[in-house]
Amino acid sequence: VAVADVEKFRALASEENLEATPIARVTDEQRLVMEWRGQRIVDIARSFLDTNGAPRTTSARVDAPKSYGKPDVFSPGYSTDNNRVHSPGHHPGGGTDPAADCGNAHAFADKMQKLVCDLNVCSGERISEQFDATTGAGTVLAPLGGVLRRTPSQAMVHKVFDPVRDVKTCSLMAWGYNPYISEKDPFRGAYLAVVESLAKLVAAGGGTEETYLSFQEYFERLGQDPSRWGKPLAALLGAFRAQDDLGIAAIGGKDSMSGTFEDLHVPPTLISFAVTTAPLSHIASPEFKQAGHDVYWVRPAGSESDLPDGNLQKATFKMVSDWMRRGGVHAAMTPGYGGAAEAVFKMAVGNNLGFAYDAGWSLEDVFGYSYGSFLIEADGPPADLPEGVRCDRLGRILEEAELVWEDSRTPLAVLIDAYESVLDPVFPVPDSLDCDLQKAEELLQETFRKPFNPLGVAFGLQTPYAGAGGLQVPAGQAIEQLADLQAIPEELKSGPAGTDRNRSPSVALPSDFTHSGTVPPALNRAAPHMRTDRPTVLIPVFPGTNGEWDAARAARNAGADVDVFVIRDATLSQIAESAEAFAGKLRSAHIVVFAGGASAGDEPDGAGKWIAAFLRRPEVHEAIDAFLAERSGLMLGIGNGFQALVRTGLLPLGEIVEPGAQPLALARNASGRHRSDIVRVRVSSNTSPWLIGTNRADIYHVPVSCAEGRLVCSPELYNQLLDQSQIASHYVDDRGHPTMRFPFNPTGSDFAVEAITSPDGRILGRMGHFERGSDGTWINVPGHYDYKLFRSAVLFFRT
Template identity: 45%
Template sequence: MPFGGKTQLTPSEAMVAKFPVDGETTTASAMSWGFNPFLMEADQFAGAYLSVVESVAKLVAAGFEHEKAYLSFQEYFERLRTQPERWGKPVAAVLGALMAQIDLGAGAIGGKDSMSGSFEQDGQELNVPPTLISFAVAVGRAVRAVSPEFKAAGSRVVRIAPAVYGEDYRPDAAQLIDVFKLVESLTAAGTALAISTPGYGCGAESLFKMCVGNQLGLELADDVDVESLFTPMYGSFIVELSEDAELGDVAEGVVVEPLGTTVEGYVLETANEQIDLAQLQEAWEGGIESVFSYRHAAAGLEAQPVEKIDFTAKDIHVFSGAKIARPRVIIPVFPGNNCEYDTARAFRTAGAEADTFVINNLSPEAVAKSTHELARRIRESQIVMIPGGFSGGDEPDGSAKFITAFFRAPEVTEAVRDLLQARDGLMLGICNGFQALIKLGLVPYGDIVDATPDAPTLTFNTIGRHQSRLVRTRIASNLSPWLSQCQMDDPYTVAISHGEGRFVANDEVLRTLVANGQVATQYVDEAGMPSMSLDVNPNGSVAAIEGITSPDGRVFGKMGHVERRGDNLYSNVPGNAWMPVFESGVAYFA
């Protein structure tokens, strides 16, 4: 995730993602960047050199190897015209980047440049600062990925750095390579719990951001040179070591300096000072609150108490037909859906036979043909799953309109009713699919019905924009067959990505849903308590509701993407991301 720890606040050093394959893989790609505008403005040669160093160092900090790095440069300079000093800036930058490539053995395989960064305003010329941003990419084993947030109290924290830096902040190249190798040996051994490489904000910024993710503090060693924490040290690393970590033989020219020990208290302690990191965090986060509010819900909502819903069903619906070893799942893919691959993989892993069907809406004839074909495939399946995404671009007038129109076609409606009423089948909708289910009436009513003013719905997030992050949810009811392999109150960490996920219902409808056990899941905090706080309930759903079911539980809609799961995912955010929804659905027929 781009931000790690239980608070999801520690910025990652690099983007790390498993290869997008139709199946499983242990290989990941990483991409990072490096650039300091102030150093570039002062010295284009050194600034570009350090852009390359920073980008490669971030890859190493993320658990990848510098020898596998490739580079791409983004350059932006003022108009050159006929002035030699203007021409000298991009020339110096390119030479600095070239020298860094030679020193690090990393080649640039692409890039883009522009020499048009001069503009007129009120008769004066405005020029962009000299810019060369280095992007570094590499491929490696996903299991080696390391994130920068401190993981536990009581860990040793060290700084690994080249011994020699020039006046322009460039590290000795040979020493830098040895530093890279030492850090890479720690990630290969799995003994580096967290790694950060200081950049623009120097070591002090790195230490603060390493603390904020899991709300851990740091007790600095008495002999730490505090001034060095405010000095640029590109190519250095701050590393949280595991208890059994061994550094082995350290090459000459590599300095390993103990910085301190992580502590439970959320403070930064020196020999004669203690800094409250909560206050520092507030200053850090509050700086953009006026232009980019992301921490608070609509006025008054956070203060509202939220009931922790617990419903234990006396009778859980059991499949009435003959056992089916591999139930068939039809996954219709509408224009804009984007979760069908993850969904199909999750069902196949659980033991089902997944049938992905792409809807063709290029002409009236194609729509009619797709309608007929979808109905036919529903009749041949035991499960209908509507995947997530943004069908029809969520336009016009909100999400899932195209999906609902398709399912209201008489032939498709009758196929769905046959599945649910005659063949005892199941339906599941996640995110965009949940939006479709609720607007069709399949949740909470269990049938495709006309919408009424009193019907619950999903609408725009209270924050007024899209939310994309991990959230915690809990099991609030055991009514649904989709949750048969979960336990009451079980917590799960799931991905959300939506702009219209706020569940709304009037008081009477809400009471009915709770009384019937149809509130399946709730958004909760770290302690397992539901809340209206935006960092818990990302869309402002009433009663912190994340998912609901039909009256008998066989139709289940939820916002969280439980299909986005697998080995070596979300490694920088604690929690259990493996919610056995798909396994439960398959087991219903066994």
Template identity: 40%
Template sequence: ESQERMACAVADGDVEEFMGYAAEENLEATVIAEVTAEPRMRMAWNGVAIVDLSREFLNSNGAPKHQVAHVCARSVWQPSWAGTTLAERMTSLVTDLNVASNKGLSERFDSTIGAATVLMPFGGKTQLTPSSAMVAKFPVDGETTTASAMAWGFNPYLMEADQFAGAYLSVVESIAKLVAAGFEHKRAYLSFQEYFERLRTEAERWGKPMAAVLGALMAQVDLDAGAIGGKDSMSGSFEDEAGELNVPPTLISFAVAVGKAARAVSPEFKGLTHRVVRIAPATYGQDYRPDAQQLLAAFDAVEALTATGDALAVSTPGYGCGAESLFKMCVGNQIGIELAEDVDVESLFTPLYGSFIVELAEDAELPEVADGVVVEPLGTTVEGYVIDTGSEVIELSELQEAWESGIEGVFAYRSAGEAAEVETIDFRAKDIHVYGGAKIARPRVVIPVFPGNNCEYDSVRAFRAAGAEADTFVINNLTPEAVAESTHELARRIRASQIVMIPGGFSGGDEPDGSA
């Protein structure tokens, strides 16, 4: 249950070296057990055996437990956005609280902490198109081309109607978002966040997490992606039974993968007169689950395009279907789209989990796709900021305003920026001094790293780029002796430096009082 503690299995010959690395990073590390061939767990205290249990007993959790679960009949979620014209339906869609811009909420958190961000949370010149995934390089001393990515999948309405399909599609959506961001599905691992109403002893309530776990397990088997972590809670009921409020059945899938930063793709349209295609499994069930083999083949097709750089922008539809994806792809650079003549507009409002909308480079060649994968033209990007169906033209500037206004009354983000005056600084030649051939002293910078600090590597990189010599120094507070030693060493390094820089974060665990 704790984020601060981890258990590591280390080869016997590596223990001493491992403990040394932990001490360097000011991490408490203790050898607590030894793996044995005999299937028993033994614990001793002061030389006296106090626990001696068989592995078989532990596997049973001590005693058999039984609970009757009743999985109720599944129903089908039917998304609906009011209106008779496409413009009316799009307005209804973009003002839906699940689709409306959440930039004001998102920017209450510092999502750009550190200098390793690869994909900004919102892309394009307007910084409005939400990214499919978090992508950042690993925080290391020096330069790396390796990045980690994380995406999530969950539709509460779908989960409420059908826990099995809802959980299955949570997994599909999370992995599809990774693929859309330029990562490979074969390298994905999952972590589940589960949250259900208080189960008590009611069979129908127990049936909901049972169906959800089975759906998530089926998705893992079908897509060959294992869940290696997660957290569950069965206490999402509030007030008394007469007026009880229950959370919807919840299984959120988080997918993570490692890949090359250069392959990262953001979803906003990049240029004009580019072809836009949809790549999707051909077969979907009534519960919106795609055929697993066709889905994997669709993943392969998109990955082939991102590997060669032929995919300039990729989005994968979720709750708001293809219509939401297309709209958000347009707003980042205020580029419109002219839909192909034979596009079924209704398909833009149909859940197609595991499908992809791809903007192709001018000279891109579509990869060969397996049977069961559909590649169809959706349209062409155009200069006019519109969605043009041939029979109806939707002005996206008006749609964008409705979208941005959705929750702005609660989480504002535009007014302050628009009201501020921007001062332009004119750097002329007189401001720049060149010392031809002269040797300039390089100031030394010491960066103490207290428990809870972060961005020390970014700080070092910035100082070095500016011409300084910078080094980090981890403050060790594991023992009183280590504190004294670190204090003396820090004082010595400060005397040998011209600059002391304390990086950001929760220095000293924010004890005793915030940043004091």
């Protein structure tokens, strides 16, 4: 920053609630000078720094590589010491697997059971759920895909961020590494890590053009042992050989040589990260799409060595990329640690489809390493096959959820149960916690049998529905039988392109993925106190929140003007100034959105406390009262914002109350940990202006990401909120029934409540992040995502 611009830069930083402090000055003296407490403590010539310090040398010896067959933990009967090397990219030759000679049901089923229980293969859902996978409103491939959200994505795919435009270019990243190979042979381990990372990009729809690598290296403490120094040397040579063979360069990386604790040492580690970009239209997901489709195994032909031929591997990458871009490919995955058998299983579980292997394949083929190859679900084989590239039919997708090998049939359900339970001792599911689920479910179902007041006090209307006593819901029947009380306006019956489509068109979905039947005539809604074609949405940004960009873009796309206002808290005076400014903005705003995130790190004493304290400041409190009473303003709290509205009493009371007087609470999830997932919610009341575009009983898919999203509510208060139509939506299972069970109810929220409103419906709080959806997001999770939340709010002020 130029000296003349320092203060201007600091002022801009202060507006964003950032501290900017000058720490150094660039001079022409060619020296690095540091002072501390008035004393000069560093004064070094630039020419010395350019030498990178005193030179050091050491000796390195690359030991002969060892065989890297599958480890015993994966396949009992295999011996790591006497098993020959599996050649990637072609049928292995020489040596036999004792189990392969059996050729019977027990051999295949036994190997599959052990495979899915291997820590390198088992479900990683319990780990991935702890990281927010949908923030930024650009996630193209969810971590787990398919109707059942079980097929893991092999690459990160995210739309390039733009705060205003909906960009159709995606950023892709994938990794490759096998510790068992690298432990035996660091050279080949590093080479195959590069191949694996690139293959994952290709399988996701990326190419190898404009693709770059970055390496993460981690080795034991080296000391002066030449053999230890030989491990990183061999790994770097292997990675360099792969770059040279494939014509793709590494542009960065990070290394560490401290992976030793007493007698414990990390295996030689060189993880390859491959990055590229691709158009959204090229992206493919790995889950099987439709029964009856054939699956082909594309591989480079064998070479004289145990590494793939570089030219053939490049030809394979290009052939698969071109095939996918021409069309006719429905899913693709590259085999990893567990070979083709692992890939088939994981591609099948997402949509609960089975698979029958063709005759002629051996267990050795499908369970062996095959890095750089691809399993392709396609309408038929490719038209053109480069010389040296093989494409053989592996088998066919089945409607029945089972794996068929020769005369054996292994139920998918049995394997899934083992696959998903491996990490339960480390990450227990809420069902294993101390709670009476049956009693909770019975109480939940009981609430849906009682008379229902469809409008309650929403908008101040007292109109009864269907005569005295309300509508009776027969015991044991789902609430889809309750008629919709408000018709969807014509303006909201269609959504933006891509927001209301089946993301996997060939996957058959339950009927309740779409809107329910006919819509009865609309009842009169209360009109706003003011009308405008372009309402102003005020979005305060508190320290730690991160959802303002997603909410702002969704509001703009709905036709609103947006005012994003940063709350500053570096000093007491800044807090006071921010409170006054926010109160002033409320006087001209129509809608206020409290976005998600982790305000003040959700500390102390839980989430939303900082925001709640700010809203209770006298000047802000008074402005909110006027905003709600005089301007008929709308208010929305998402995630962290929902927590703040509950803490203040704005939900469910519609007004701010003294600390401790609020009747509800949002507590830590029943699982005791963060949960990021895409769940199903069902509209229970559409009387709120925020829900004009929905029908009661509509089911939507929505991402959640929270650690403190469990609504704690007494049965008496729940019944009161239900009677007053303040329960906006419930978490539901795959049948559309509200449930307390994990993972359908991701937080363990009492009575499966996902969203609630104030008595007049103008304040809405919810844990689901509907604002994160856009065209092309979550293409591997079929569902109905267009909640029309902001479009409904805008329409409220236009009518």
